[in-house]
Amino acid sequence: MEKLLDVENLWVKFPSRQGVFDAVRGVSFSLGRERLGIVGESGSGKSMTGRAILRLIRSPGIVEADHIKLDGVNLLAKTEKEMRAVRGQRISMVMQDPKFSLNPVTTIGDQIIEAYRLHNKASKADAYAKSIEMLEAVSIRDPERVMRAYPHEMSGGMGQRIMIAMMLIPNPEILIADEPTSALDVSVQRQVLDIMDKLVKERGMGLIFISHDLNLVADFCDRVLIMYAGRIVEVCEADKLHEAKHPYTRGLLNSLPRLDAPRDRLEVLQRDPAWSTAPSVSGQI
Amino acid sequence: MALAEDNKERHPRVPLPQWLKTTLLTLGSISVTLLGLLFVTFIIGRVMPIDPVLAIVGERASQETYDAVYLQLGLDKPLLVQFLYYLWDVLHLDFGTSLLNARPVSEDIARVFPATMELATLGIIFGVVLGVPLGVLAAVNKGSWIDQFARVLALVGYSMPIFWMGLMGLLVFYGILGWVGGPGRVGIFYMDVVPPVTGMILIDAALDRNWEVFKDAFSHIILPASLLGYYSLAYISRMTRSFMLEQLSAEYITTARVKGMSEWNVVWKHAFKNIRVQLITVIALSYAGLLEGSVLTEIIFSWPGIGSYITTALLSADMNAVLGGTVVVGLIFILLNIFSDLLYKVFDPRAK
Numbered sequence: 001m002e003k004l005l006d007v008e009n010l011w012v013k014f015p016s017r018q019g020v021f022d023a024v025r026g027v028s029f030s031l032g033r034e035r036l037g038i039v040g041e042s043g044s045g046k047s048m049t050g051r052a053i054l055r056l057i058r059s060p061g062i063v064e065a066d067h068i069k070l071d072g073v074n075l076l077a078k079t080e081k082e083m084r085a086v087r088g089q090r091i092s093m094v095m096q097d098p099k100f101s102l103n104p105v106t107t108i109g110d111q112i113i114e115a116y117r118l119h120n121k122a123s124k125a126d127a128y129a130k131s132i133e134m135l136e137a138v139s140i141r142d143p144e145r146v147m148r149a150y151p152h153e154m155s156g157g158m159g160q161r162i163m164i165a166m167m168l169i170p171n172p173e174i175l176i177a178d179e180p181t182s183a184l185d186v187s188v189q190r191q192v193l194d195i196m197d198k199l200v201k202e203r204g205m206g207l208i209f210i211s212h213d214l215n216l217v218a219d220f221c222d223r224v225l226i227m228y229a230g231r232i233v234e235v236c237e238a239d240k241l242h243e244a245k246h247p248y249t250r251g252l253l254n255s256l257p258r259l260d261a262p263r264d265r266l267e268v269l270q271r272d273p274a275w276s277t278a279p280s281v282s283g284q285i
Numbered sequence: 286m287a288l289a290e291d292n293k294e295r296h297p298r299v300p301l302p303q304w305l306k307t308t309l310l311t312l313g314s315i316s317v318t319l320l321g322l323l324f325v326t327f328i329i330g331r332v333m334p335i336d337p338v339l340a341i342v343g344e345r346a347s348q349e350t351y352d353a354v355y356l357q358l359g360l361d362k363p364l365l366v367q368f369l370y371y372l373w374d375v376l377h378l379d380f381g382t383s384l385l386n387a388r389p390v391s392e393d394i395a396r397v398f399p400a401t402m403e404l405a406t407l408g409i410i411f412g413v414v415l416g417v418p419l420g421v422l423a424a425v426n427k428g429s430w431i432d433q434f435a436r437v438l439a440l441v442g443y444s445m446p447i448f449w450m451g452l453m454g455l456l457v458f459y460g461i462l463g464w465v466g467g468p469g470r471v472g473i474f475y476m477d478v479v480p481p482v483t484g485m486i487l488i489d490a491a492l493d494r495n496w497e498v499f500k501d502a503f504s505h506i507i508l509p510a511s512l513l514g515y516y517s518l519a520y521i522s523r524m525t526r527s528f529m530l531e532q533l534s535a536e537y538i539t540t541a542r543v544k545g546m547s548e549w550n551v552v553w554k555h556a557f558k559n560i561r562v563q564l565i566t567v568i569a570l571s572y573a574g575l576l577e578g579s580v581l582t583e584i585i586f587s588w589p590g591i592g593s594y595i596t597t598a599l600l601s602a603d604m605n606a607v608l609g610g611t612v613v614v615g616l617i618f619i620l621l622n623i624f625s626d627l628l629y630k631v632f633d634p635r636a637k
Contacts, residue, residue, distance in 0.1 A: 056542055088545035095543075100536035105558050105633060115544045150634040167543070 001032035001285050004174055004206040005053070005091075008066040012048045012230075015060055023048045023061075025230040029283025031174065035200070035207045036283075037221035037238065039214055039252075045230040046210045050176045053208075054091055055083050070174075089119040092167040093176040094196075097183035098159025102151035109147030112166045119170040134165040138195050157188030164196055174206045182211070193220060214241070214252055225283045226252075229276035235283045248275055315619055322615040323375060326608050327368050335602045340384050380609030385601055390609035393594065398613060399484025400470060401583070401590035404510055405575035407487075411514025412521050413568055419518070420525025424533060425552055435522055442519025447512065451585040454508050466505035468587035475501045509586040513579060517571045524567045528560040535559075561632045569625040576617045 012024040024045040029036070040046045052063045055075060068075045070090060078086065095101040103111060112131040116122065122130065128147070135143035138161040151159060160180060167175065177196065181189040197220070200207045211217050217224055218241040226234045226249050234246040244250060251269040301309075338354045359367055374381065380390035423435035458465045466472060470486055479486070479493040487506065490499035532538065533556050541551045578592020591610055598606035630636050 051539075054543060056539060084545045084547060086545070087543055093543045095536055095539065097536070101540045103537040103541070103555050103559070104635060105561075106555070114546075118545050152635050163540075166540075170545075 001034065003030045003032060003069075003285060004071065005031040006067070006069040006284075007049075007053065008068075010049065010052060010065040010068065011063070012045065012052050012057055013062045013064065015062070022230055024052065026280045027227075027230075027232055027283075028280065029225055029232065029235075030285050031206045031208060032285055033204050033206050034223060035197075035209055035221040037209045037211065037217035037224040038227060039211060039217050039224055040227035041212060043229075044227040046227050047178050049227070050093065050178050050208060050210050053176065054087055054093060056087075085119075088115060088167075088172065089170045090172050091174045091176065092170070092172040093178060094160070094163050094167050094180045096179040098151065098154070098156060098163050099183070101163060102159060104151055106150075107147065108149055108151060108154070108162055112147070112162070112169060115166045116169045130169065131165075134169045135162070137199065138162070138165045139191075140165070155188075156184045157192055160184060160188075160192050161195060164192070164199070168199055168203075171203065172205065174208065175200060176208045176210070178210045179212070180209075181216070182213075189216075214256065218242075223283075231276070231278070231280040232283050233275060233278070233281060235281055247272065311623060315623060318619050319616065320372075322619075323372060323612060324368065326611045326615070327371050330604045330608050331364065331367070333602075333604065335604060337384075337604060340602055340604075375612065380612070381605035383598070383603055383606045385598065385603045385606065390606050393606065394591065394609055394613055396484065397589055397591045397594040400588060401576060401578045401592065403485040403487060404506060404513065404582075404588060404590060405572065405578075407506060407510035408513030408575050409517055409568065409572045411511055412517030412571060415514070416518035416521035417525050417564065420522040421529055421552065421557065423522065423526045424529030425548075427530065432526075435526065439519040439523050442516050446581075447516060447579070448581045448585055450515075451509070451512055451582055454512060455585070458508055465508045466501060468505075468585070470505055470588065471498065471502045472505070509582050509588060513575055513582060517575065520571060521564075521567060525560070525564060528563050529556055532556040532559045562629050562636075565625050565628050565632070569621045573618050573621045576621075577614050 007030065008028050010024055010027045011022060014021045014023060027045070027049060038046045038049060048057065051057055052065075053068055053075070055063060057063050063076070065076060070086065075083065075086060102108070109128070109131060112134065113124070113127045116127045116130055117124075120127075131147060132143045135146060140146050140158065140161060146154070146158075146162070151162075154162065160183075164180075175196075180196065181192055184192060193216075196207075199205075207221075209217060209221055218238050221238045224236055224238050224241060225232050226236075226244070226246065228248050234244055234249050236244055236249075241249075242253065244253065248269075248271075251267065254267040255269055257263070257266060337358060338351055338360070342350050342354050355361065359370055362370075378391050380394070382388065383390050383393055386393075419435050419438075423432040426432055455467070459467045471478075475498045479489045479495050479498050482489050482492055486502040487499060490496070490502055529552075533552075535556075538551060538556060541555045542548075546554075576591075578590045578595070580592040580596050582588065583590045583593040591614070595607055595610040595614075597603075598610065
């Protein structure tokens with residue numbers, strides 16, 4: 001498969017008074033035109049990995065890697081200004097909770113138009129038409145009214161679909177979805193995922209889907225990276241997740257209740273300290 | 286019962302338009318607050334251990350004179366009736382006569398308040414124009430030398446007594462360097478040259494197109510105004526910094542960066558837009574504080590403002606003047622609060 005993104009030996013470090021804390025420790029993986037899931041518990045470094053790709057780790061955090069290549073060009077060698085042409089236009093990101101990820105005092109229309117006009121020389125009228133079109137693509141009814149509305153007037157599911165529309169409007173090649181459905185009601189999660197999936201497929205994009213929900217990822221993605229303590233402990237095809245070998249993945253799978261195989265007691269995950277020091281598994285294609 | 290229902294049907298209630306409703310509610314809340322303020326000031330005036338009659342007639346007056354004035358002031362009536370009289374007078378902008386100079390208090394206030402207003406307005410302009418950008422810069426460059434510089438500047442502003450700064454300012458910029466005018470509002474040659482329209486000399490001189498007076502008045506006001514401005518800058522810049530830090534760590538800021546926006550636009554178009562509401566409250570309160578009159582500054586710069594007016598009145602037991610001044614200051618506070626509430630609704634769509 002053609003590599004859209006290639007990450008080699010990525011480290012994210014936070015210097016503190018107690019010494020340097022490594023949030024991500026030597027992670028390598030690549031992404032083709034596929035849906036790549038990154039699963040892990042809180043603090044496993046999955047979100048940091050997503051943000052490091054966009055070089056959005058703020059000082060004092062440090063990002064180090066042998067390379068982060070987008071179509072063969074190393075992003076780490078780019079200046080901040082060159083990076084701005086990558087963000088949004090080539091790699092975009094949808095975040096967890098639309099309540100916080102949309103600007104509360106700016107209309108939704110202005111925010112979407114802004115995302116488009118940052119990368120496309122278009123008149124306001126063209127950008128407006130394009131935005132309406134995009135809102136329709138994410139199944140928003142009455143897009144003209146939504147364009148005039150403020151984020152607090154939207155429900156969570158609508159907010160997240162607006163977020164997807166806004167992030168896809170400049171037509172990026174890669175979308176990083178960081179827990180895009182965790183803040184939503186269960187009833188709308190599926191709908192939002194389906195819309196995202198459809199758009200990503202239509203445009204032939206690569207998707208990095210970050211989640212703590214093992215079942216969701218197994219269901220939705222093509223390939224899964226399992227992260228633990230800043231490292232990748234296992235890589236497998238999503239449909240073969242139940243054959244996973246690493247004790248951490250097995251432990252996670254066994255700690256989930258299943259309707260088809262009910263049990264009296266769920267297993268408690270037993271952590272082995274050796275996991276956090278073992279070398280990272282490569283997630284290269 | 287049936288009749289009442291019938292009546293209702295025949296005269297259907299026309300709902301008031303929203304703006305009228307809001308205006309009426311606002312006016313209602315102003316008058317209730319004002320009534321409370323008047324009541325409190327009135328009671329304070331009456332329970333003060335000062336005999337208003339004695340203050341007028343003097344200690345050596347005969348009993349007849351004393352009694353006559355006592356009746357004339359209405360002090361034999363019940364307190365509530367006295368309050369209603371007072372209320373009636375105040376509604377007609379009559380705060381009584383100053384015991385000190387026998388002039389109506391309202392005339393005195395009309396003279397001293399513009400002086401304070403001129404000073405306070407210029408001061409708050411300095412404070413906002415310099416303080417807000419400084420606070421934003423400090424927040425954006427948290428921990429850098431700019432942040433440290435802003436911190437020290439604010440700390441000095443908080444902790445240095447204003448009378449000392451005032452005296453030093455006069456010594457250096459007036460006494461030694463001669464860059465600015467000395468105490469007072471204008472030089473002695475320019476006094477009462479321009480016709481008083483607003484009572485604010487800068488504006489009056491501009492209206493009269495008398496630029497010589499304008500220049501002189503400006504050279505007098507610049508030092509006390511920058512001093513007051515410095516103190517509000519200290520406060521405003523610190524508040525701006527903390528508001529900005531809160532917004533800059535918000536998730537929508539990350540969204541703006543993900544879109545590929547430049548840092549300048551992230552800060553001003555997204556983060557700053559979200560602190561306007563909080564900032565307005567802080568600025569309005571600072572301005573209200575300055576409008577009360579800064580007694581020390583006014584005394585050091587011989588500025589005939591409302592702060593020194595009330596203080597002088599208080600020291601000489603001139604209760605009418607004190608009450609009048611207090612009511613005006615209270616009114617300013619109420620109006621500024623209402624004003625900032627209104628701006629709230631303009632700037633924050635969630636407040637509608």
